[in-house]
Amino acid sequence: MTVEGDIVKSEADLVGESLFALPAAPMVMPRQVLERQHTLVARLAGLFGGARVGKAGN
């Protein structure tokens, strides 16, 4: 359950300081969806208002 394109590094390319540099073996750590885009109230309002409710996603 991930979001396309919202990926990888959380900060700039600067690693920081290192002594005996860690092996470079990058991995992609996709952001997880934890909150529904719409609250329950908005969903109910949408339901009764006949509007479409969007898919889950941050």
Add this chain to the structure above:
Amino acid sequence: MTPRRVSLAVTQTVRTVALLLSVGIGLSAGALFLQYGAGDGLQSMDWIRSALIILSTFWLAWGAIQGLIGLAFLRTPAEQPAWMRGEGPAVQGMTAILVPVYNEEPMTVFARVAAMDASLAALGVQDRFHFAVLSDTRKEDVAAQERAWFLRLVKERGAEGRMFYRRRASNPGKKAGNIEDFFQRSGGAYDYALILDADSLMEGATILEMARRVEADPRMGLLQSLPKVIEAESRFGRAMQFSASFFSPAFAQGLGVMQGRTGPFWGHNAMVRVRAFVESCGLPVLAGEPPFGGHILSHDYVEAALLARAGWTVRLDEDLEGSFEEGPENIVDHAKRDRRWCQGNLQHSRLVMAPGLKPWSRFVFIQGILAYIAPLFWLGFIAASIAAIVLAPRPDYFPNPYDQLFPIFPHNDAAKAVELAIGIFGLLFLPKLMIGIQAGQSGRARGFGGGATALRSTIVELLFSSVIAPVMLMFQTRSVMQVLFGLDSGWPTNNRGDGTLGIQEAWAASKWIAFTGLAGLIFVWWLTPPLVAWLLPVGLPMLFAPQIISWSSKKSGEPAFGAYKLFTVPTEIAPSPVILAWKHVIASWSEPQAPVPVAEPVLAHA
């Protein structure tokens, strides 16, 4: 103890029975209170108090039942398991041992790394385990010491190519961001990662066995050990240490039975499968500002839930001995840590309805929230009881206008209140007393100084925890209120040194509790003097909070009688080899020597 695996059917049955029992006990307590309140006619305050009693008693019952379930499954092995001697199949995968540090005292931390590395080397497996010190230290002088001590560590352990040090340029995401940064840059080089805290210490055999267990189960995403608190010296610290060592295994066993494949992650002393963690645990930044928005503070609970959501097994193996941590030495440090956890747990209120989570994960979030707001129910009950006196209608002794000869007195059902109080204290004390009895019968008490010392420690712990409970309640209440009013806790460094507090420091930290207690008692005395006696068990500890905090932060003395000190734990009688090794390294490194050259860091770019 031996690991006890139970089937999914048993897990679900135990969960259901435990939940139904807890709800039943809560409702019974509420009904009993209503019977008591009905003596002079039911008022609105009686309904409010009954609701608060239901919630509070449910929470107490849930904890008690978890302990009793654990007790039913608790086993003490007759002999040391073979894996503790390092015996078992070889591990194929590579493990990174992650040591996040943040303005910690470098020598003590790196001495732990040296001891763990020596413990792994004694088993001949050090080449399968690399150490990565992940520094988020912001103080330049501490960072310089980290570099110096790290060079000495690598030199003494001959660990070039096995030990690494990296200090982030900035520290977004705090500890979770620090770990995530490691996985994003170097995760591909490892199969498993043992996540530690700066104060974690683990036996090589335990680390190796964890890697074996994760490797043996391809669906295992995270394996959590049950760390024991060590090195406590103060009265408060030793009471907590005893509690964690003596009572926690039973509660953890209960949790273990109920967890199924959705176990806990406590943020440290746990091993993860790197691929599972990387695929599943990229934490988003929540919309809005802290305390409810921003970076996820209590990330461990969330990561456990995310792993379970992705179908990975998350498991607590309470039989994994040789896993240690340190705890706060005084109530104020405990309250500071608790403030951070409180904010983190309340932030989970935004995640309870996160899409796709396992129902048990949602329940764990709710449990974490309840752990902090349950004390407010008791406080609310006390406040409502005082309000009930103010709002009580005048008794009508002659309800029948045609019968003025014989007054009808309100029915006094105080026996119901006493029954209720006994029941509540039973829920508080019964599991601990049962654990004490089981320890005596099974021989487990020998590790705690023998049956007499263990019994003495159990009783004193019950009394001590009862005395400090109102003080803790006030700190927790303040924490919850601060979070609700939008105050962020920030990220204070844990105080891991000598935590002795003078009376002035204790007064500065808790005078507000003393004044609140004094004001409450005076108010109730003015309102209705007979109620004061009922409130003294809460009011007196509040009134003397500074004295209690200062006294309990002092080092505990030598045993008054018997060979063993109060709150003796197994690691004091027979310290684990890695603890001895750690102390040996500290002693060796504390000797005067030529100044250590301060290493110049390498500024690296990805």
